[in-house]
Amino acid sequence: MIEQFGLLLLWGTLVGLDLASVGQTMIARPLVAGTVAGLILGDPLAGGTVGIVLELFALDVLPVGAARYPDYGIGAVAGAATAAGSPGMVGIGVAVSTGLIVAYLGEVGIVTVRKGNTADLRRHREGLDAGRLREVRGLQMRGLLRDLARSVFLTVVGLGLAVATHQWTPGTIEGALLMTLVLVGAGIGAATAGILKAVERSAVVRWFGLGLVLGVLYVVVVQ
16 A cells, blocks of 8 residues: 555545535545545455445535534545455455544544634635635635645545554454444444435335335345
């Protein structure tokens, strides 16, 4: 992973900026961020798997207005770096855990950037009220630089954590797989909660129940 550090740092920075400040082209979605990070490391399957699990957690987030939310995109980059090269599903649980830690550190960083932007706005309130274009451009540029610094710092921390945890597994293979199952279950629960918050509950419950029954029947009858 050391050889690809520069590319991963660039990718993580772009993912962090895409969350709100630049582009918003959806590369900050965990599935995209994790898969591309996996491609950089030569293991797109591991990166995509981590991205899928973190995407489930991200479905519980409604990033509207002043809502607080983790940075699952950079978390997926760190998770993919942790999982790359691990056999099968053994490293996925540890990788997703790493991604969640980084994502929630990202939430703290987002709040810090917002506070900095607010303080900056207050300092230049007079010029902004007067409609001075130079003041507006300066405020936007400084806000962008703050988010750039946040994205770079968080990516470096995430990759450092990935290096530290890359070879670690929780005791036994069975323990590693159990950890993966627990985190996947938690992700499904978070995604379900997000869906229930976003749409009419009665319809969702009916379709969710039907899907659950059909899934159980498939496992019992076909498998």
